[in-house]
Each structure stands twice: as structure tokens, then as C-alpha cells.
Amino acid sequence: MRERNDGSGPAVSTAGLVKAFGDNRAVDGIDLTIxxxxxxxxxxxxxxxxxxxxRMLATLLQPDxxxxxxxGHDVVxxxxxxxxxxxxxxxxxxxxxxxTGTENLVMIARLLGYDKAGARDRAAELLDAFxxxxxxxxxxxxxxxxxxxxxxxxxxxxxxxxxxFLDEPTTGLDPxxxxxxxxxxxxxxxxxxxxxxxxxxxDEADQxxxxxxxxxxxxxxxxxxxxxxxxSVGAGALHVRVRDGDRREEARAMLERSLGVSVNLESDGISxxxxxxxxxxxxxxxxxxNDAAIEVTExxxxxxxxxxxxxxxxxRPAEEIEPDGRPNADEPxxxxxxxx
Amino acid sequence: xxxxxxxxxxxxxALADGKLKSVLAVRERPPRPSGVTASLTFGWRAMLKIKHVxxxxxxxxxxxxxxxxxxxxxxxxxxxxxxxxYIQVLLPGxxxxxxxxxxxxxxxxxxxxxxxxxxxxxxSMPIWRPAPMVGLLLGDALRFVLASIVVLxxxxxxxxxxxxxxxxxxxxxxxxxxxxxxxxxxxTLLGLVMRTPEAxxxxxxTVLFPVIFASNIFVDPATMPGWLESVVDLxxxxxxxxxxxxxxxxxxxxxxxxxxFASSAVLIAVFAPLTMxxxxxx
Numbered sequence: 258m259r260e261r262n263d264g265s266g267p268a269v270s271t272a273g274l275v276k277a278f279g280d281n282r283a284v285d286g287i288d289l290t291i292x293x294x295x296x297x298x299x300x301x302x303x304x305x306x307x308x309x310x311x312r313m314l315a316t317l318l319q320p321d322x323x324x325x326x327x328x329g330h331d332v333v334x335x336x337x338x339x340x341x342x343x344x345x346x347x348x349x350x351x352x353x354x355x356x357t358g359t360e361n362l363v364m365i366a367r368l369l370g371y372d373k374a375g376a377r378d379r380a381a382e383l384l385d386a387f388x389x390x391x392x393x394x395x396x397x398x399x400x401x402x403x404x405x406x407x408x409x410x411x412x413x414x415x416x417x418x419x420x421x422f423l424d425e426p427t428t429g430l431d432p433x434x435x436x437x438x439x440x441x442x443x444x445x446x447x448x449x450x451x452x453x454x455x456x457x458x459x460d461e462a463d464q465x466x467x468x469x470x471x472x473x474x475x476x477x478x479x480x481x482x483x484x485x486x487x488x489s490v491g492a493g494a495l496h497v498r499v500r501d502g503d504r505r506e507e508a509r510a511m512l513e514r515s516l517g518v519s520v521n522l523e524s525d526g527i528s529x530x531x532x533x534x535x536x537x538x539x540x541x542x543x544x545x546x547n548d549a550a551i552e553v554t555e556x557x558x559x560x561x562x563x564x565x566x567x568x569x570x571x572x573r574p575a576e577e578i579e580p581d582g583r584p585n586a587d588e589p590x591x592x593x594x595x596x597x
Numbered sequence: 598x599x600x601x602x603x604x605x606x607x608x609x610x611a612l613a614d615g616k617l618k619s620v621l622a623v624r625e626r627p628p629r630p631s632g633v634t635a636s637l638t639f640g641w642r643a644m645l646k647i648k649h650v651x652x653x654x655x656x657x658x659x660x661x662x663x664x665x666x667x668x669x670x671x672x673x674x675x676x677x678x679x680x681x682x683y684i685q686v687l688l689p690g691x692x693x694x695x696x697x698x699x700x701x702x703x704x705x706x707x708x709x710x711x712x713x714x715x716x717x718x719x720x721s722m723p724i725w726r727p728a729p730m731v732g733l734l735l736g737d738a739l740r741f742v743l744a745s746i747v748v749l750x751x752x753x754x755x756x757x758x759x760x761x762x763x764x765x766x767x768x769x770x771x772x773x774x775x776x777x778x779x780x781x782x783x784x785t786l787l788g789l790v791m792r793t794p795e796a797x798x799x800x801x802x803t804v805l806f807p808v809i810f811a812s813n814i815f816v817d818p819a820t821m822p823g824w825l826e827s828v829v830d831l832x833x834x835x836x837x838x839x840x841x842x843x844x845x846x847x848x849x850x851x852x853x854x855x856x857x858f859a860s861s862a863v864l865i866a867v868f869a870p871l872t873m874x875x876x877x878x879x
Contacts, residue, residue: 341629352718353646368630368635370629371627375627382619392610407612
């Protein structure tokens, strides 16, 4: 572990960041502070403004309004300094499909100042570490989705950056490949690199991110740790199963009375569920059931899932607003923004 | 040749955990490369692309061969008395046409890179800003030279006899390539601002076709209606063709050379900064 940030300032700091494409305010006043060494997740559906935000921070787009500093450097005025400290891994496999894995990494190493022999050594070392040694001399267009994502990340750490932007690193990947990308992210963090990742997957943000900002329509609608976000929605989800289905109605009435919330009957005929605001009232309610000789075979009081968090924050479930989950569907307006 | 393995899916391996730690632990931050090194690296990339996708050389070899043979034998008799007479006038023009047509691919290549996201990576790296563009043009230089060799070799076989000798011929090719580099900046700008590679290609073709044909490449402008003759006289391609004919024929007019240098300078002065401006902003 090493300190990759000079000084004590935040790794990323933005104030009132705005980017519009025509009438579409893709990013509409985003304020973020990201401390060095953490994994920060930008969570939101397609078109929420995640990619546009990350592209501004990586100096690929200039903000229309507001300011952003990365590792203490302004992304517009000190763009070159920012570029020498960060790496960007886009939704697109941003390596050259026509070239082989080795050729791509050698090219990037050369561009970063390695001499020819050094570049070849570095490329071989990276391919080996990323499990791509056997595919080193194949063109990228013959790589599987997971391999592509890994070579893309490998290309981003030819010179390990202080801050890495991962734009939807696992979109469209199978579970094994996704786990491999997660492993890489964890290795990066263990090494002291700050990671800013965007994702549409709630469990990914939950798994990886120390802090999460939920973005919708170009604005941050909630920010905090995964637990904080969940806590802001309510204490949790109560699930109770009774042995005797005939007594379920009775149990429901008792629970509703003692918890003060509505209780749902599940389709299995023996389960009940409820969203509770005050978890401390749950033990008393269960005791009441016990006293009435209603036998409970199973109960759980869990934190709400991030899906529930998203629903509570936006009024829409996360799934409904990502109809296809295609990897490249985010913010088409941005790609088509410039025309002749 | 294409990779024999192109149709095979590469085999996947496993992450090597310990090795992952050690590749990340590298502290070395090599000194920043010069603009020349960066440009040459992108030029190397262009060569690799030709190596992996050799089909793209079809345009720089087959088209010039087709045009040279077609025009020489179809029109030679009618326009100059015989194909052998005609090729003496036509060949420098066909060379200009072949090379200038190839410049279109610069814009298309750039646009494809943008669509595939490769340019995002380059733009997020601390390198000399024009390097990716200059590298693309270096790759084009190889195409220009190849097309020139093909046209000249074929011309010599079917009877082209340049009186300016080898030096005159080389000077003519060099002048053509200089102009090609200059006009390429127009297409790189298009490549940056347009939506699809196809749109870039269509637009550049629409511009290039009239510019190339409304010149003195194929026929003597004196045979054209007066208004067209004045247009042809203003066309830089006309002066380039005259200059290349002059250099290869051992008798070049200074005014044609001045025209070519001046129009090249104007093209670069206008379109290179515009390209870089759009590139920086995009």
C-alpha cells in the first residue's frame, strides 16, 4: 500500500458541474467529493449522466459550467497534469481491435515513455498477470467479452495511475468474468489507487464501492455508504413464516397492530412480509405471536436491497429504466452531439 | 496475409493474483516521450493495421491499375493519337489522382477510431496532442508511396518514358505526397465532426470527384468551354498535375510549383489548427 495522492486534498472534487448536449442537460449540477484510496461508485440507469461526468473528469469533455479538480488539478486548466495521473477505461473496449494484445500494450507503453525492450517486457508481464498470456498474439477482435475488459484495464495500468476511471466495467459480462474484474478492482484499491466506477448494477456498487452516489437525470439524488443509503430508506424488510397457514390472517393482524405498518401476505400461503421503520419493535411483535401460540418457523429482518433504495429515491425500480442493459447504450446523445 | 487464427476465439486464462500485485507495484514512471516518438508509435500502429488487414491495400493498388489501363487504352487513341502518346501526358495525372483519392481514408480511419473508443484512450493520455493524427498520416504516407510505385511501374511497362529521369520522377512523387498530406487535414476535420465513417467517405468523395475531374488530368483544358477552363485553371489539382508533368518531363514551370506550395500551405494553415481545436474539445 502506498499513498498515491500528494497533499491531503480529495482525489476528485466537483462543484456545480454541468454539461448539456443541445437541450439535454446530461449532467445538471453535480457536486462530488471523493477521498483518495476509496472506491467510489456512480450508480444510475442508462442516460443518467454517469459517463458524461466521468468523461469530464478524464479531460475528454469540457464542462459547460462548474469546476472539477482531479488530484488537485483543474481538469480544464491543468488537463495535461490530470492526464498524466489518471487512466480511463471506457464502456467501449478502448484498445485497437485490429491489433493483438501484445501490440496494444506495447503501443501504450511506448506512448508512456517506455523504450522498445521495456515496453515488450511490460506488455508480457501485464498479459501474464491478467491471464491473457495465451491470447497475447491474437487480435483483440477474437477476445471474449471478459478478456476484452481485462486487456482494457491492463492497458490502463501500464503505468499504474493514481486514479482510475472504470466506466461500466462489467456491463454485459458473465458472472465469472465479472468476478475477475472485481478482483482486479480490489487489487487496485489494495495498492492505493483511487477508483471511480460507474455501474447500473446495484449489487456491484454494493460489493465494491466504499461510497455511492446515486445519479438520475444528471443530478446526484443520494450519496453515502451502501448502509447509509439503505438506512435512509427504512430499517429493513421483515419476513416471517408461520407453521400453520390457517393462522396467518391472525398473525397478520397482530403484526400490523404492534408494528404500525401494513403487512403483506405472500403467495406461498404461509409467509408474511413487511417494510418496517423501527426495527426495535420487531422482537416485541414476535413475542406476541409466540404468546398467542402461533408458531413461527422462520423469520428474517434484512436491510433493504439497493433496488429498494433506488425505488424509494426515484419512484421507479431500477430494472424498469434499463430496458436492455446493452453495454453501449448509455447516453447516445453524447456520441451524436457533434454533427456537421 | 490475414492471421490464420482470425476465425478462432482466443483462449481465456485465469487471473494471476500474485502477479497482479507485482504489476501494480511498479513505481517506474518513464520520462514522457517526445512528440516525434509518440507520432512514430502511432505510425507503427498504422503499419500494424496494414499488416493485419491487408485488404485495405486493395484501394491503393487495384484502383490505380484499373484507372491507368482504362483511361490509357479507352481514350488514348481519341485524345492523343495513340495510347503511347497519351500515357506520356496521362501518367503524372493518374499518379496525382490515385494519391489524392487515398487521402480520403484518413478521415474515415479517424472516425472509426472515435466510434470504437480507441481515441478516448489516446486523448486521455499525456502525449503530444497532434501525435495520433500525425501517426495516421504517417500510415497514409506508406499508402501514398505504394500507390505511386504501382502507378509508375505499370506506366513504365506500358510505355511511359519520363524525360526528367529518376530524379524528376522522385521529385514529382514527393510533390504529390506533400499536397496529399496537406489536403488530408480537410478529411481529418470531417472525420472528427461527422457521425459515421460512411458519411465521412461520402462527403469526401463528393468533394474530391469534381475537384479531380475538373482539372487537366485527362484532357487539355483548351478544349473545354471558356467558363470551365477558368474553373480548371483555379483548381490546385491542375497546377499540381502540371508541376508533376513538368518535373517528370524535365521542364517545370515555377508558377505551378508556387501554386502547389501556396495551396498546400493554405490547406495546412486552415485545416490543421481547426482539426486540433475540434480534437481538443470533443
